[in-house]
Amino acid sequence: MDNLHHMAKTYTNKKPDVSKEIEYLVIGHVTKDLTESGSKLGGTATFSGLTAKSLGLKTGIITSFTEGLDISSVDSLWIRNKNSQQTSTFKNISDGKIRKQFLYKIASPIEVEDVPPLDPPPMIVHLGPVADEVNPNILNKFPHSLKCLTPQGWFRKVNDQDQVELKPWENSGEHLKKADIAVISLEDVQRDEEMITHMASSIPVFVVTENYLGARIYWHNDARFIKAPGVKYVDDTGAGDIFAAAFFYRYYYTKDPWEAGRFAVFLASCSVTRNHLKAIPTREEIIQAKMEIINF
Numbered sequence: 001m002d003n004l005h006h007m008a009k010t011y012t013n014k015k016p017d018v019s020k021e022i023e024y025l026v027i028g029h030v031t032k033d034l035t036e037s038g039s040k041l042g043g044t045a046t047f048s049g050l051t052a053k054s055l056g057l058k059t060g061i062i063t064s065f066t067e068g069l070d071i072s073s074v075d076s077l078w079i080r081n082k083n084s085q086q087t088s089t090f091k092n093i094s095d096g097k098i099r100k101q102f103l104y105k106i107a108s109p110i111e112v113e114d115v116p117p118l119d120p121p122p123m124i125v126h127l128g129p130v131a132d133e134v135n136p137n138i139l140n141k142f143p144h145s146l147k148c149l150t151p152q153g154w155f156r157k158v159n160d161q162d163q164v165e166l167k168p169w170e171n172s173g174e175h176l177k178k179a180d181i182a183v184i185s186l187e188d189v190q191r192d193e194e195m196i197t198h199m200a201s202s203i204p205v206f207v208v209t210e211n212y213l214g215a216r217i218y219w220h221n222d223a224r225f226i227k228a229p230g231v232k233y234v235d236d237t238g239a240g241d242i243f244a245a246a247f248f249y250r251y252y253y254t255k256d257p258w259e260a261g262r263f264a265v266f267l268a269s270c271s272v273t274r275n276h277l278k279a280i281p282t283r284e285e286i287i288q289a290k291m292e293i294i295n296f
Helices: 016-019 044-054 136-141 152-155 170-177 193-200 239-254 257-271 283-289
Strands: 009-015 024-025 031-035 038-042 059-065 078-082 089-094 101-106 124-127 145-149 156-158 162-166 180-185 203-207 213-220 220-228
Touching: 016 024, 024 044, 024 239, 038 044, 038 220, 044 059, 044 124, 044 239, 101 162, 124 239, 145 239, 152 156, 152 180, 180 193, 180 239, 193 203, 203 239, 203 257, 213 257, 220 257, 239 257, 257 283
Parallel strands: 024 059, 024 124, 031 089, 059 078, 124 145, 145 180, 180 203
Antiparallel strands: 009 078, 031 038, 089 101, 156 162, 203 213, 213 220
16 A cells, blocks of 8 residues: 655645634545445544535544645635645445445644644534544644544554454553543444443443444443434435434534434435435434434
């Protein structure tokens, strides 16, 4: 795997004035996803960023990719790019239950000094690494924001065949204690329940997604499972990122993790019925997700 991280720090800003108004900031690589129908823009920064935008938040991305990458699908977002000699490039193979993932290239890492001061600070800051590329200490720059993590990228390494494998996340407990919410999948930790218990004890709100089944939420020594509705599966690329952004958004406004979980499970379930970026929640789905049915 070609992994070039050494280069001059050159930044490209799009609509820099918008940075003063950012409500949701996601930090991580946008990616080039290789699919049967050609390459498409992906990554947590893309899927979570567009979901936050769809939810009505002024959204920004701090990322790294090669100049010339087609980023028209995120044209509505404020973007600060750390120019890189390459773009993180993935190939995902999934049947909705089991996923194989390949990583061929990695863009430049995002360090603390790559994040500019934002005044006022974003309401929500989301660190979304996909290839162990985001420095967790970036959280220290946002003491007054809701600090959110999707740690999947910190659990990843690549073997000699360019296939993604899992590795331990170093100092995970230390970094989780700096954050308010983290969302992982069962696959991120190889279904290690002991590790899940340890991580859940290190952070106020901890969420474990269980693919098409739903998600479990840990809060104040309590845990609840939110069952996902049955849907017709098409593509689950980005579903976890859509879930995370929806959860962070709903929790910010309600401070209720059970409600945030219900809301996020519904929107993530809707997302897998469409291909790739078409999975971003629609206005109608968001309205429907906000209507909780209460049985008396």
